């Protein structure tokens with residue numbers, strides 16, 4: 326028997342027999358997408374194994390923050406984990422969208438949707454930690470961490486997964502494997518699933534700042550010709566900066582000292598919240614668009630960044646992954662209740678048909694936004710400024726755009742309807 330560490334703290338010892346382990350579903354990747362899937366299947370009656378390569382503490386420590394859209398919040402409410410997440414995150418009640426410093430601003434408010442909030446902003450650990458805790462309380466889920474999937478073999482009636490844990494290789498046999506192993510998914514590559522897309526000419530700088538005045542629960546998206554610039558409210562009157570710029574400019578901005586960087590930041594953002602103080606380091610990310618040709622093969626499904634990546638404008642990436650997971654959980658549960666084989670391609674195609682087109686629409690929309698605004702071509706400048714002017718004055722168009730951006734325009738998973 327090999328001793329493995331679970332997420333539990335203090336960690337109870339779990340074991341996996343030398344002859345291997347049988348389950349219904351293996352989830353590879355204990356990031357937000359993988360943990361959300363395990364949580365969504367808590368009452369499914371399926372025996373689930375979740376495998377995460379990094380130590381629990383390393384997984385939590387990722388210094389990222391995300392806009393969390395209304396539909397994602399409804400999904401977490403349906404799962405039953407939202408009351409643990411909400412106290413750790415910030416709400417936004419106003420979104421101000423503008424073309425650089427052109428005075429015409431499109432403003433979205435809670436009155437547009439008749440809701441208390443428009444959305445939320447969460448740091449990585451504020452989502453990951455409650456999900457880890459929730460999964461720990463699911464009797465049907467076993468977590469192997471740190472453990473790594475090193476190879477997979479697909480058969481007609483099962484998938485065999487070689488897992489490296491505590492320096493030894495063990496075999497796991499399952500009806501279905503879900504790859505939630507991120508943008509560089511080795512599971513996707515090994516299965517020969519092709520992807521389409523491109524790297525953007527822009528990189529993305531992220532940083533945390535503390536403004537002098539209250540952020541007032543407002544999110545800003547300013548479209549500069551070099552790239553979109555967002556400032557999002559966080560708890561403790563902090564803000565998250567998500568700033569895209571051409572690679573060289575982004576590198577140069579990152580190389581500035583704090584004072585110079587803040588001066589550039591203030592030039593892009595303005596002075597509405599007074600002086601900004603930089604908190605911690607800045608990080609730079611590569612930006613790309615990617616869509617997998619297939620989201621499902623016999624005994625394999627892809628979710629989250631393993632299936633698609635998009636430009637950070639509008640904070641869509643993780644939210645698309647959460648919607649994937651809610652859709653897949655619904656398809657798997659229904660198939661299991663109908664005594665169908667959950668790993669059969671016919672079943673998994675239902676998930677692929679649901680999510681692939683919806684994700685493509687958002688990938689296309691974010692790409693269009695970035696290209697429309699990231700240039701100084703005069704006819705386009707006039708067209709987009711006219712577009713913003715119209716949007717601010719035509720409520721139907723404004724509400725349609727808002728609902729599209731926060732996930733309320735696609736097919737709603739049952740989990741979100743239950744909440």
Ligand SMILES: Cc1cc2nc3c(=O)[nH]c(=O)nc-3n(C[C@H](O)[C@H](O)[C@H](O)COP(=O)(O)OP(=O)(O)OC[C@H]3O[C@@H](n4cnc5c(N)ncnc54)[C@H](O)[C@@H]3O)c2cc1C
Pocket residue numbers: 353354355356357358359376377378379384389390391392393472473474475505506507508511529530531567610611628629630631637639640641642643644645646
């Ligand atoms: C600058 C920037 C800003 C962003 N802002 C937003 C935003 O505001 N809102 C939003 O919705 N999205 C945003 N995104 C996108 C978001 O970060 C991603 O979509 C999201 O983190 C993907 O989550 P995931 O769980 O699919 O993958 P990951 O977070 O990459 O998780 C994959 C997990 O799989 C594990 N793993 C990998 N290989 C193996 C293996 N072989 N065996 C076991 N485990 C393995 C990894 O250790 C990891 O924990 C942003 C992205 C960037 C770059």
